[in-house]
Amino acid sequence: MKSVDAHLADILATVRTLAPLELELERALGTTLAEEVSSPVPLPPFDNSAMDGYAVRAADVSGVPVTLPVVDDVAAGSDELRAVGPGHAVRIMTGAPVPPGADAVVPVEWTDGGTAQVTINRPVQLGNAIRRAGEDVQAGEIVLKPGTVIGPAQLGIIAGVGRRRVWVRPRPRIVVLSTGAELVEPGAALRPGQIWDSNSFTLTAAVRDSGGEGFRAPTVGDDPAVFLDQLDAQLVRADAIITSGGVSMGAYEPVKEALSPLGTVRFEKVAMQPGMPQGFGVVGDDQIPIFALPGNPVSSYVSFMLFVRPALRKMRGLPAGPPETVTAYVLATLRSPAGRRSYLRAVLADDGTVTPVHGQGSHQLAALASANALIVVPEDTTEVPSGTSVQVIRL
Template sequence: MKSVEAHLAEILATVRPLAPLELELERALGTTLAEDVSSPVPLPPFDNSAMDGYAVRARDVADVPVTLPVIDDVAAGSGELRAVGPGHAVRIMTGAPLPGGADTVIPVEWTDGGTVTVTISRTADAGNAVRRAGEDVQTGEVVLKAGTLIRPAQLGIIAGVGRRRVLVRPQPRVVVLSTGAELVEPGMPLGHGQIWDSNSFTLTASVREAGAEGFRATTVGDDPTAFLEQLDAQLVRADAVVTSGGVSMGAYEPVKEALSPLGTVNFEKVAMQPGMPQGFGVVGEDQVPIFALPGNPVSSFVSFMLFVRPAVMKMRGLPAGFPETSSAIVTGALRSPSGRRSYLRGVLAEDGTVSPVRGQGSHQLAALASANALIVVAESVTEVAAGSEVEVIRL
């Protein structure tokens, strides 16, 4: 069987970061910068007040209490030039330009709040409550480097340096397609031998949680021709395709039957449990990556975490590789088949212990829903005693 590492390496060698495009800021959240962003001006662009109060000369408030005449008001956004002479004060609002001659701001809470004269009860050094021009960003300074994921704060600084559009790698468009004649749309009545489709919902949500756009396609039965028709219809909007089901060794495996003759998709056994049957390759004129995952719900989810999510990260232009692991102490004994790496479901606690959930079958979705971690057991290990240290992947 193929190793987990070899399968992921093949995937990451095949997928490519998406080509950059320029987007309006409203559409840039969740994308990855494809250029350095710098500021054309200092930030803030001018000295301004950090508080509502009074702009004065520090030496005029060295001895308090002191009463000064209020000669003017200055509001945020004011474009008029103002100045403060010796022994005077200007009432100033947060964000307003500091008047010429002033070197400090006295918060209104330290005064009687007067509008004609103001009595100041506390002294302040020069620079108090003053935001100096350029103290956040200097002219020409790079505020974000290419490869940065754009979250709300990053979006804010891009707008803050005056950019309306930005060059980014967009969020990949990933189509999810479940197969199986037994699948019924949730909300519809079940017939004999049927189950409600859960995989397409789990996988589409996983795609979106990984920072891509997920599109859930209509479920296909066990007809390879119908599967190919649905696949062809979806490729026009797909940067990648994820299927579930139809990849095992038995009869009625539509994904495997439809894609194997193309010669661009390989179906192999990967040394892991759950999720041993795996398919991967490219389809269509644009060589769109396709991930053919097994149909058992836990198998498809674990496969997504190990193989599809890293590929999505690479397509987004972000670091890609195996999920990070941490150490924990397992509270119960574990068993694992020889020669296969197990990913058992567990509940990771704040005290650093992890407890295996009841129900480790690859079909037991309720057990997966109760877990918050995968417990990793190496290929060479068949038994793990309670109290042993194990590696876990946080979900």
């Protein structure tokens, strides 16, 4: 059988990083920055008040209490400023520019809040409550580098330096297609021999959770010709395709029957449990990657975490490789078949211990839903005693 590492290496060698494009800021969330972003001006661009209060000369309020006349009001956005002369105060709002002559701001809480005159009860130091120009960013300073994932804060600084559009690598568009004549839509009544489709919902959610745009296509039965028609229809909107089911060794395996003759998709046994039957390759004129995952719910999800999620990272322009692991101490004896790498569903606790969940079958979706981690048991290990340190993948 093919090793897990070799299968992932083949996938990452095939998958291409998406080309950058320019997007409006409203569409850039979750994308990967493909250019340096710098500020054309200092931030803040002018000295401004950090709070509501009174702009004063610090020397005038060194001996308190002191009462000063209020000669002006300055709101945020004001562009005509009256200078603060000796012995005077200007009422000022948060974000408003500091008027000439003032060298400190007295918070309103330290005063009687007067409007014609104000009594100040505490002295202030020079520069108190003033945000200096360039305190956050200097003009020309780089604020974000290529390869940065754009979250809310990153989107904010891009807007904050005056950019309306930005060059990014987009979120990969991934179409998920489940196969099987036994599948029906959730909400429909079950007839004998039928089950509700869960894989397409799980995998589409996993795509979105991994930074892609997931599109769930209608399920397909066991006819290879129908599967190919549906696949062709989906290629126009996909950067990659994920299928589940139809890849095993038995009869009625539409994905395998449809794609094997193309010669661009390989179906192999990977030395892992769950998820041994795997298919991967490219389809269509644009050589779109296709991940043909097994149909058992746990197998398909574990396969996604091991193979598809790293591929999505490469497509997004991010470092890609095997899932990161942490060390934990297992609280039960583990058993694993020789020659296969096992991924046991488990609960990882804050104290660094990990406990396998009850129900390790590849069909037991409820057990997977109660897990937050996968315990990794190497191929050459058949038993792990309780209390042993193990490597764990966080879900």
